[in-house]
Amino acid sequence: MAKWGEGDPRWIVEERPDATNVNNWHWTEKNASPWSQDRIRELFKDIAVKTNAADLKITEVENIEGEASANNRKGKLIFFYEWDLVLKWKGSIKESDRQYTGKIKIPNLSEENEVSELDIQVSVETDDEVGSRLKQIMMKDGKELVRSQLSKYIAGLKEEFSKGMILPKKGEVKPDSVKILASGFNRKLNMEPVVNSGKEIGQKIETCTIKQTQKFQCTAQEFYDALTRLELVTAFTRGDVQLDLSKGGKFSLFGGNIIGIFDELVPAKRIVQQWRYKQWPEGHYSIVTININQKDDHTEVVLEQIGVPKSEMDITKENWQRYYWDAMKQTFGFGAFFT
Incomplete structure (x- = not known):
């Protein structure tokens, strides 16, 4: 599979002896x-x-x-x-x-x-x-x-x-089952570029829309924070991150391979951004809308990305899954934890 080339407070709860977490x-x-x-x-x-x-x-x-x-x-x-x-x-x-x-x-x-x-x-x-x-x-x-x-x-x-940070699950305490993780900063992604379409500004680009729905075992605020807090974004992307969390603020991920501008930020509800991969035709941005819906026992996330170059549709879908959703689940425990 080809690869992409080279605030608001987190949901923090007080540690308590009655194990309310x-x-x-x-x-x-x-x-x-x-x-x-x-x-x-x-x-x-x-x-x-x-x-x-x-x-x-x-x-x-x-x-x-x-x-x-x-x-x-x-x-x-x-x-x-x-x-x-x-x-x-x-x-x-x-x-x-x-x-x-x-x-x-x-x-x-x-x-x-x-x-x-x-x-x-x-x-x-x-x-x-x-x-x-x-x-x-x-x-x-x-x-x-x-x-x-x-x-x-x-x-x-x-x-x-860190002793005592892992609160006991109901009826069991198994210290040997606890996994200790680093943030993953030192694990550099070896991203391979997709093929440039060769089209430049002024030429008509055939585009498409991507829609994805994901479920995460976290609150809506936790998910929002994972995409907007610098230290958390750095943790799951495992590379250099620049983040200006404001309307019109710019962001840069994966060593500058993904760049964009925030158009709308609604904590725990929605993120809208202009988003492009550097291999795309110069100056061409897609519009990414991420709607965050908290359910009773999970959070549902609906992504819609308008204006993706049609030749990049499959690889873009795969990379959202691999470098965003799976990486977030693995780093923060928002879903199945892959070992």
């Missing part, structure tokens, strides 16, 4: 920022770097900026965290009393990046011959220590901090 239906969120800051500071407080060439120690966290949260949706845990860290270190060459100091910067600790791929920058305050040597030792041995400590933080966030 029955069967973990709602999206619950727990602020992990204060816990994360304390844990990171603890992990980098006076820890020695193991090396035979020098006496080195990471002394403390000088600066920590960012945020973190843990989210539960129908028994699935999703974690968001993004931190910029500055650590301080000091040390001396063996058999020398002269102390050198420096810093370690980690500008991109997030679920989007594997710990092994983090950009860890080391600097020394006095960059003379000895200072330069200590810096090189820290880059070689200190980086591994930093990665190890950050792995402990992430493990603690997913295992220690």
Whole structure:
């Protein structure tokens, strides 16, 4: 199958001991920022770097900026965290009393990046011959220590901090059945372009209309939020997202392959947008209307897309299913969860 080329608050309910979030239906969120800051500071407080060439120690966290949260949706845990860290270190060459100091910067600790791929920058305050040597030792041995400590933080966030977030279903508690998920930011879609029709502005384009009806196991507000909140759109599209949530505001998904303009936004009811895929003839937009109807036990979504180039009809229908509906169900637990 060919692939596409390369606000309003969420439905958040309070965690309560009487388990009113029955069967973990709602999206619950727990602020992990204060816990994360304390844990990171603890992990980098006076820890020695193991090396035979020098006496080195990471002394403390000088600066920590960012945020973190843990989210539960129908028994699935999703974690968001993004931190910029500055650590301080000091040390001396063996058999020398002269102390050198420096810093370690980690500008991109997030679920989007594997710990092994983090950009860890080391600097020394006095960059003379000895200072330069200590810096090189820290880059070689200190980086591994930093990665190890950050792995402990992430493990603690997913295992220690999130305890109690999965409320018991009626009559059962099975901790081993809980699945822990990342947001999926680091899973890049390898989208292949459809064939350009070759038609340019001014030429008549034969178009058609697509209609789809989907059922989601969530509230209308939850579904609306999943298509309009930046962090949630980023989670299910698994790529770069730009989103200006206002009438006339622009959006860009899948690395700029899908772009458009919001024409109408009615929370929990309707989204209307001008929508185009970049391979379409230049300047040609379709009109997408998404009507959201909450039922007693699910939400029904009706999509109508007017002005789709006829040659792209089948592939566009398939990609709505694969990259929107199935991806949302998989990421947020809005339907059958695919493994």
